[in-house]
Amino acid sequence: MTDADRPDPVDGAEPPKPRRPARPLTPWQRLLRTHAIIGGAAFAVAWLLVAVLVFPDTGPAPSVSVPLVVGLRFEEAERKLAAAGLKSSLGESRPSNTAPRRYVIAQTPAAGSTVGPDVVVSLDVSAGQLRARVPNLVGMTRDDAVAALRTAVLELGEVVERPGNEARGTVMSTDPEAGQQVPQGTPVGIVLSAGPTQLLMPDVVGRELYEVRATLEQLGLRVSETMYDSTSVMPAGLVIAQVPSAGSAVTASDLITLRVSGRP
Numbered sequence: 001m002t003d004a005d006r007p008d009p010v011d012g013a014e015p016p017k018p019r020r021p022a023r024p025l026t027p028w029q030r031l032l033r034t035h036a037i038i039g040g041a042a043f044a045v046a047w048l049l050v051a052v053l054v055f056p057d058t059g060p061a062p063s064v065s066v067p068l069v070v071g072l073r074f075e076e077a078e079r080k081l082a083a084a085g086l087k088s089s090l091g092e093s094r095p096s097n098t099a100p101r102r103y104v105i106a107q108t109p110a111a112g113s114t115v116g117p118d119v120v121v122s123l124d125v126s127a128g129q130l131r132a133r134v135p136n137l138v139g140m141t142r143d144d145a146v147a148a149l150r151t152a153v154l155e156l157g158e159v160v161e162r163p164g165n166e167a168r169g170t171v172m173s174t175d176p177e178a179g180q181q182v183p184q185g186t187p188v189g190i191v192l193s194a195g196p197t198q199l200l201m202p203d204v205v206g207r208e209l210y211e212v213r214a215t216l217e218q219l220g221l222r223v224s225e226t227m228y229d230s231t232s233v234m235p236a237g238l239v240i241a242q243v244p245s246a247g248s249a250v251t252a253s254d255l256i257t258l259r260v261s262g263r264p
Contacts (some may be wrong), residue, residue, distance in 0.1 A: 016017050066121060068111035074125050077104045081121055085184035091122040099126035099186045129183040136178035137171045137190060145171050157187030164241055168220035169251075195220020195252045203246030204239050209260050212239050214258055224255030228264050235263025 067084050069077035074090065079086045090107070099105045106124040109115055132152050137145040146156050156174070174222050175189040176182055200217060202214040213223060234240050239261035244250055 004211045016256045021043050022218035031262060037104045040156050052154050053166055054106075059241075062117060062186055063114045064119075066107070066111055069107055069121075069123065070105055071099075074102050074104060074123060074213040074246055085117050086115070086122060087120045089122050093123040093125050093127045095128060095130050095208060096126040097129060099129070101128040125225055131181045132184045132186070134178050134180045135181060137174050137188075138176055138178070139166070140171050141169055142171070142190070142192060149188055154182070155185055155187045158191035159192060161192045161194040163195065163197040163252075163257070165196050166193040167218040168193055169218070193220075196250050201242070201244045201246055201256075202249040204242055204258070205246070206234075207239055209237055209258070211241060212258065213249055220252035221250060221254060221256050223258055227257070227259045229259055229261055230263050232261035234261040 061262065066086065067080055069080055072080065078088050091106070094105075096103075096105050103126050104123050105126050108122045108124075130153075131155055134154065135148045135152050137148055140148065142159070149156055162172065166172055170193050171190050172193050173191045175191075176186070184190075196219070201221075202219070203213065204215065207215075209226070212243050216223060229240060232240050237260050238261050240261050243257040244254070250256075
């Protein structure tokens with residue numbers, strides 16, 4: 001571009017200064033620049049080696065499935081968790097109706113959970129079973145026996161009927177026996193009397209009908225028929241005749257007939 005082609009300077013503005021040509025680097029400056037480039041490259045390579053060797057990328061932490069240890073002794077549970085690569089700690093200790101002392105009754109995290117290897121599994125253990133004394137139920141009716149068992153925090157177990165001299169429907173024995181210490185909630189079996197296999201027919205003549213029925217039912221006997229005699233001189237409602245007669249041998253399968261004074 002010639003001087004003729006240059007634009008006229010704006011009034012009041014200084015004309016642009018001519019650019020100075022770049023000064024060539026001295027040998028010393030060229031040496032310094034070369035060393036700086038080599039040093040930067042060496043530092044980058046060294047940092048890369050440190051990152052790869054000292055801080056390797058191991059990927060995501062491995063996960064572990066928590067095994068089920070509820071129902072095992074605490075020591076057995078510890079070994080099973082250790083075999084899976086997990087640590088364990090003792091949690092709460094509380095009474096249990098089912099688990100013996102030192103057996104695991106709960107675990108956190110729950111079995112089947114997927115966790116990291118640093119997770120500690122907390123184990124709650126049984127402090128022992130709460131105990132109860134079996135009450136004496138002999139001579140009670142079934143309903144009274146059930147109520148006594150509930151009061152003792154026990155359950156009714158198997159109920160069996162067997163012939164016996166005791167009144168029909170009353171408890172003859174229990175299993176476990178009365179006085180034994182058992183875990184709370186234990187079922188207690190009872191044996192009820194089915195009445196004697198053979199007995200003598202009692203004399204019920206002259207007694208009130210409702211009283212006679214209760215007596216015969218306790219003996220395991222059943223009244224098959226009740227007949228009324230309006231011509232009897234006995235007070236109404238009294239038994240005036242019976243079949244079989246008093247003193248006859250009878251069994252629980254025999255049927256009893258009664259004649260009662262008055263009208264139904």
